[in-house]
Amino acid sequence: MNKKLTVENLTISFKTPTGQVKAVRNISFDLNEGETLAIVGESGSGKSVTARAIMGILAGNKIVENGKIMYDGEDLLKITEDQYHEIRGRKIGMIYQDPMSSLNPIMRIGKQITESLILNGHHLKNKIAKLYNKERIAYFVIKRDIRILKKKVLENKKNKLPYKDLKKEIKKLKKELPTAKKIMKKAKKKATKVVMKEYKEQKAKYLEEIKDIRKNADGLDLKVVKEKVSSKKEELRRIKKVTKKQAKVQAIKVMQEVGIPEPEKRFKQYPFQFSGGMRQRIVIAIVLTANPDILICDEPTTALDVTIQAQILELINSLKEERRLTVIFITHDLGVVANMADRIAVMYAGKIQEIGTCEEVFYDPRHPYTWALLGSMPDLTSKDKLIAIPGTPPDMRFPPKGDAFALRSEYAMKIDFEEQPPMFKISDTHYAASWLLHKDSPKIEKPFMLDERIERMKEMTKELITDGKQLI
Amino acid sequence: MENSLYNYNKNEIKQSEAVPVVSVMNVKKHFKSGFGKRKLVVKAIDGVSFDIYRGEVFGLVGESGCGKTTMGRTLIKLHKPTDGTIKFLGQTITEGISSNVEAISKAKKILRTENDYIKKLDAKQAIKFNRKEIRRKKRDNENSHYQLMKKMQMIFQDPIASLNPRMTVKEIIAEGLRIAGEKKEAVIIKRVNEVLETVGLVPEHANRYPHEFSGGQRQRIGIARALVINPDFLIADEPISALDVSIQAQIINLLNELRKKFGITILFIAHDLSVIKYISDRVGVMYFGNMVELAPADELFKNPLHPYTKSLLSAVPLPDPNYEKQRKRGIYEAQSAHDYSKEKPVFQEIKEGHFVLANSEEMEKYRKELKD
Numbered sequence A: 001m002n003k004k005l006t007v008e009n010l011t012i013s014f015k016t017p018t019g020q021v022k023a024v025r026n027i028s029f030d031l032n033e034g035e036t037l038a039i040v041g042e043s044g045s046g047k048s049v050t051a052r053a054i055m056g057i058l059a060g061n062k063i064v065e066n067g068k069i070m071y072d073g074e075d076l077l078k079i080t081e082d083q084y085h086e087i088r089g090r091k092i093g094m095i096y097q098d099p100m101s102s103l104n105p106i107m108r109i110g111k112q113i114t115e116s117l118i119l120n121g122h123h124l125k126n127k128i129a130k131l132y133n134k135e136r137i138a139y140f141v142i143k144r145d146i147r148i149l150k151k152k153v154l155e156n157k158k159n160k161l162p163y164k165d166l167k168k169e170i171k172k173l174k175k176e177l178p179t180a181k182k183i184m185k186k187a188k189k190k191a192t193k194v195v196m197k198e199y200k201e202q203k204a205k206y207l208e209e210i211k212d213i214r215k216n217a218d219g220l221d222l223k224v225v226k227e228k229v230s231s232k233k234e235e236l237r238r239i240k241k242v243t244k245k246q247a248k249v250q251a252i253k254v255m256q257e258v259g260i261p262e263p264e265k266r267f268k269q270y271p272f273q274f275s276g277g278m279r280q281r282i283v284i285a286i287v288l289t290a291n292p293d294i295l296i297c298d299e300p301t302t303a304l305d306v307t308i309q310a311q312i313l314e315l316i317n318s319l320k321e322e323r324r325l326t327v328i329f330i331t332h333d334l335g336v337v338a339n340m341a342d343r344i345a346v347m348y349a350g351k352i353q354e355i356g357t358c359e360e361v362f363y364d365p366r367h368p369y370t371w372a373l374l375g376s377m378p379d380l381t382s383k384d385k386l387i388a389i390p391g392t393p394p395d396m397r398f399p400p401k402g403d404a405f406a407l408r409s410e411y412a413m414k415i416d417f418e419e420q421p422p423m424f425k426i427s428d429t430h431y432a433a434s435w436l437l438h439k440d441s442p443k444i445e446k447p448f449m450l451d452e453r454i455e456r457m458k459e460m461t462k463e464l465i466t467d468g469k470q471l472i
Numbered sequence B: 001m002e003n004s005l006y007n008y009n010k011n012e013i014k015q016s017e018a019v020p021v022v023s024v025m026n027v028k029k030h031f032k033s034g035f036g037k038r039k040l041v042v043k044a045i046d047g048v049s050f051d052i053y054r055g056e057v058f059g060l061v062g063e064s065g066c067g068k069t070t071m072g073r074t075l076i077k078l079h080k081p082t083d084g085t086i087k088f089l090g091q092t093i094t095e096g097i098s099s100n101v102e103a104i105s106k107a108k109k110i111l112r113t114e115n116d117y118i119k120k121l122d123a124k125q126a127i128k129f130n131r132k133e134i135r136r137k138k139r140d141n142e143n144s145h146y147q148l149m150k151k152m153q154m155i156f157q158d159p160i161a162s163l164n165p166r167m168t169v170k171e172i173i174a175e176g177l178r179i180a181g182e183k184k185e186a187v188i189i190k191r192v193n194e195v196l197e198t199v200g201l202v203p204e205h206a207n208r209y210p211h212e213f214s215g216g217q218r219q220r221i222g223i224a225r226a227l228v229i230n231p232d233f234l235i236a237d238e239p240i241s242a243l244d245v246s247i248q249a250q251i252i253n254l255l256n257e258l259r260k261k262f263g264i265t266i267l268f269i270a271h272d273l274s275v276i277k278y279i280s281d282r283v284g285v286m287y288f289g290n291m292v293e294l295a296p297a298d299e300l301f302k303n304p305l306h307p308y309t310k311s312l313l314s315a316v317p318l319p320d321p322n323y324e325k326q327r328k329r330g331i332y333e334a335q336s337a338h339d340y341s342k343e344k345p346v347f348q349e350i351k352e353g354h355f356v357l358a359n360s361e362e363m364e365k366y367r368k369e370l371k372d
Helices: A047-055 A081-087 A109-119 A123-131 A133-159 A164-215 A222-240 A244-257 A276-288 A306-323 A334-340 A358-363 A368-375 A448-467 B068-075 B098-113 B117-142 B169-179 B185-198 B203-207 B215-227 B245-262 B273-279 B297-302 B307-314 B321-326 B360-371
Strands: A003-016 A019-032 A036-040 A062-071 A092-095 A294-298 A326-331 A343-348 A351-357 B020-033 B040-053 B057-061 B083-088 B091-095 B152-155 B233-237 B265-269 B282-287 B290-296 B346-351 B354-358
Touching (some): A003 A047, A019 A062, A019 A326, A036 A047, A036 A334, A047 A062, A047 A092, A047 A294, A047 A326, A081 A133, A092 A276, A109 A244, A109 A276, A123 A133, A123 A222, A133 A164, A276 A306, A294 A306, A306 B307, A326 A334, A334 B321, A343 A358, A343 A368, A351 A358, A351 A368, A358 B321, A368 A448, A368 B245, A448 B321, B020 B068, B020 B265, B040 B068, B040 B083, B040 B265, B057 B068, B057 B273, B068 B083, B068 B233, B068 B265, B091 B117, B098 B117, B169 B203, B185 B203, B215 B245, B245 B265, B273 B297, B282 B297, B290 B297, B290 B307, B290 B346, B346 B360, B354 B360
Parallel strands (some): A092 A294, A294 A326, B057 B282, B233 B265
Antiparallel strands (some): A343 A351, B020 B040, B020 B083, B083 B091, B282 B290, B290 B354, B346 B354
């Protein structure tokens, strides 16, 4: 299996007036091509922060302390903003939680969908940018390095560490800067010349063709001639950029794909004229216009009710197969995950507590937090008292010293309060961070209620397969 | 909290013996907007009738926009009903007048068009009677039913929006008591502390502000506020849909305990079917302003009859991957599923305690299904 994205030892915290909030603490996972990875956890467990770090849209007070996000051979945490423009949206798309607030209320749906197509659609500009990309990035890399060094100097000054070598380096880099700029400008001029020359030739060709049509050698009707001319002109425009007509055709195609009835009519409407489910479809359509490989869904169905939720999940599943998307699905509802995920990562207090394939996590959960999450969900047949998790998640300004879940867990041992458990390997794909898995720990089985439910669900599944007894 | 003392068993209630705490009779609530060409009438509730019996949890499900929240709000007189009667503890608390208005306009039409003397006389009498009724209803509706309405309380959906950020928890909870006429500070403090303990908070929390609490704790404050004047009937309007999974279970367990301890009747509004199934004794399914099916929870989930209920049940996600991969979702479209051109559907009983919205043709079909 190809690894599409690798996150290694990612640690992110946020600066706040009352202290540093440690949102994500040292997490690592891989994302294989074509799979759905579900990240499950309570609010405040750092799942959205992880997703936003991958997209590069963290808030301004972030501090990335450590870690790597490798995509396409590059570390997303180190590349410049200009390089990020190539990836964000085009390679990695994201769907947000609340469809109401992620659409502009005073802009027609059509415009919102075609906006990115038109803005990114200057073919000539894009060609030029591609031609002198290397030189441009070289220039920006120098600039970024200077910025990083300056920060280091300031830090060292504060901590009274030697910083003279760093200053020398800055001087050296600053000397390189003007030459790099010159090279970049030269390259840009050259690129522009090449592209514009090509374009002018094409333009001249088209203009001649138009002249030929205008002469009307075949004696055609005037209307036909006019149509022909306008279509030729449209073709010429399309060489230069994505035209509004072209964008509309593409947008309507995408709208049909996400299941919006009468897309031509809907194209001219405003967001408030859509229901919650339809709005979420529009958001998905906007993301799909850029043809991303990776789709990050940040609680896409939390604001929707059961029937609409089922529709949106089916849509994401079918799109995933059609377009061969790789999906990161963030949610706090384990029921939703059962249908979607190939692998599940359970997060709590900024750490991954358990990661494994869907079957492993649902049928053989090992971490007390996963037990609690599964136990706190009523299903259609449960009769017993729900296992509520007592207390609340810890304050992440002062993360607990040992296992973060120990305070709320009835299985907590002494060591849980003192030392953080490492990831114990259960199988090749299944890992969990709990001292219960240590060989010296007492043998503790998962709660009786979960076993019972698994048995019950097995029977229900059997009935479903053998009798075909479907509710409808 | 006495978690361990609690054992789950549902209240077994036979309809004939029980006293309805709330009875809703043919209630309609229409929202009007605009004039002339742009006039729009949204029929949020369109003729719903049901009873809620003492000590039970009545679940109300349906997708968003089907009128379940409007139903709850009409019950507690936050909205005036357009038509129909709502009784609480045997006393009429609010009545709609639109049926009388309609009757008057019909009678006036007769007066204009008919020549028959007797018919005209009848119409005149009808107008007189209906006008009197309207006057009586208006007078009655203005009556605040103060002592009675104290027995009904509501828990709101969003615990952040429903608590005043500038009041301390004690002030929020005590507000109801003060309005109820309690003036002694010592009594108030004692009662507030009592209630805080019942919902699983500590008396020290009383002097804090809502923003200092987590979502689950805020919802507990909302519940404490409702409990403080010992209500008989509690309307819980999606109390858990804004909460985290682990906290949801805490609140469900708490509500269950309260019902057990104080014998409170609860109307539980939600769109999550597995939660509804877990907590309620009887369940009503609403679809676009109509009640389409009403049955005891186990019965409804075992024998769903109305196609909408079936499609709703098939959309519930369950925490089991194998089951989920086999499951197929049913799609319900109101136009194609029913043929009501010949006969209008009526909400009728098909089995003891099991009601369904159907016309006679469909009733036969459903009866066959039930026998199988």
